[in-house]
Amino acid sequence: MKITDIKIGEISVPLKTPFKTALRTVDSVEDIIVEIHTDSGQIGFGEAPPTGVITGDTKGAIVGALKDHIIKSLVGMDIENFEEIMLRLNSCIVGNHSAKAAVDIALYDLYGQLYHAPLYKMLGGYQKQIITDITISVNSPREMAEDSVDAIKRGFKTLKIKVGKDAAMDLERMKAIRKAVGYDVDLRIDANQGWSPKEAVKVLTDMEDAGLNIEFVEQPVKAHDIEGMKFVTDHVAIPVLADESVFSPQDALSILQQHAADFINIKLMKTGGLYNALKICSIAEVYGVECMIGCMLEAKVSVNAAVHLAAAKSIITKIDLDGPVLCSEDPVVGGSVFDNDRITPSDTPGLGVTKVNGIRYLD
Ligand SMILES: C[C@H](N)C(=O)N[C@@H](CCC(=O)O)C(=O)O
Numbered sequence: 001m002k003i004t005d006i007k008i009g010e011i012s013v014p015l016k017t018p019f020k021t022a023l024r025t026v027d028s029v030e031d032i033i034v035e036i037h038t039d040s041g042q043i044g045f046g047e048a049p050p051t052g053v054i055t056g057d058t059k060g061a062i063v064g065a066l067k068d069h070i071i072k073s074l075v076g077m078d079i080e081n082f083e084e085i086m087l088r089l090n091s092c093i094v095g096n097h098s099a100k101a102a103v104d105i106a107l108y109d110l111y112g113q114l115y116h117a118p119l120y121k122m123l124g125g126y127q128k129q130i131i132t133d134i135t136i137s138v139n140s141p142r143e144m145a146e147d148s149v150d151a152i153k154r155g156f157k158t159l160k161i162k163v164g165k166d167a168a169m170d171l172e173r174m175k176a177i178r179k180a181v182g183y184d185v186d187l188r189i190d191a192n193q194g195w196s197p198k199e200a201v202k203v204l205t206d207m208e209d210a211g212l213n214i215e216f217v218e219q220p221v222k223a224h225d226i227e228g229m230k231f232v233t234d235h236v237a238i239p240v241l242a243d244e245s246v247f248s249p250q251d252a253l254s255i256l257q258q259h260a261a262d263f264i265n266i267k268l269m270k271t272g273g274l275y276n277a278l279k280i281c282s283i284a285e286v287y288g289v290e291c292m293i294g295c296m297l298e299a300k301v302s303v304n305a306a307v308h309l310a311a312a313k314s315i316i317t318k319i320d321l322d323g324p325v326l327c328s329e330d331p332v333v334g335g336s337v338f339d340n341d342r343i344t345p346s347d348t349p350g351l352g353v354t355k356v357n358g359i360r361y362l363d
């Protein structure tokens with residue numbers, strides 16, 4: 001199965017409500033779609049969101065990396081030589097993880113199609129269904145409490161609450177939410193780098209003292225501040241999960257060696273796709289550290305690949321794959337089925353995606 005062409009397009013999907021974090025506010029998913037065509041007629045699908053505030057990747061940068069480096073390195077290669085393709089993809093340009101992820105996902109899709117197996121089975125086949133949380137955007141305490149109650153009515157049992165804008169107000173936000181939802185719901189929080197280490201220790205200790213029962217806190221401090229994250233991990237009982245601080249397998253190894261966090265959030269757009277995400281899983285397995293699988297604001301193609309990874313690997317015990325359920329429509333035909341918090345990967349070969357509607361192809 002030889003690669004004959006790699007097409008690039010873009011999709012735009014409005015969100016149900018604006019997505020607000022300590023880093024940004026967005027109203028729609030604006031993603032790059034990659035289609036890898038082969039001489040057998042089979043197509044692999046991939047996707048990359050331009051999440052400049054986290055990955056540094058803009059739409060233009062993703063398209064530039066694809067056109068100027070990645071596509072010309074891969075056209076003509078045979079999917080059977082999978083390791084060689086991955087080495088080439090990962091060495092043809094430094095950085096540019098989102099562009100690499102889109103292509104890596106499409107290649108794994110073809111890999112599954114070549115061997116007639118769904119990807120989650122090829123990668124380990126640990127379980128047939130996973131359960132995701134849903135994100136509550138950062139707003140006033142009253143609005144967030146209402147959004148949390150709505151999410152529970154929709155069938156979600158775990159909420160990922162965005163905080164990190166103002167520590168004192170964040171405490172009020174969490175008190176209002178816990179009061180509104182009661183104690184049968186798991187609450188995890190994501191500060192998206194919004195606090196200083198000392199602020200984080202204070203507000204998290206206040207949350208503990210208020211009996212808010214927080215499952216874990218995600219990325220309390222700046223991405224580069226590993227010492228600061230270790231300070232938080234060492235001084236609060238609430239477990240700390242590293243997100244923006246971990247892109248590569250090397251980052252994961254370094255954080256685990258230093259005991260700077262309790263858990264790792266794997267996202268395909270940080271790792272550059274499944275090839276490196278699998279390496280992080282192995283490192284975490286060695287250390288016995290559980291992982292979360294997360295996503296950016298992405299539609300169902302790339303989140304679908306994350307679903308397959310999560311269903312394959314036992315070390316992934318926390319799921320934050322709510323991108324598609326935040327969207328007001330689903331342009332992707334086939335693939336995993338999202339039913340409120342339950343996600344079931346398809347049992348067709350590869351990712352199971354057959355078409356993406358509404359693609360505007362780029363020359
Ligand atoms: C969408 C997901 N639940 C999430 O919160 N992902 C990121 C932020 C993604 C973005 O800004 O696009 C996270 O920080 O965990």
Ligand SMILES: [Mg+2]
Pocket residue numbers: 190192218219243244265
């Ligand atoms: Mg996060």
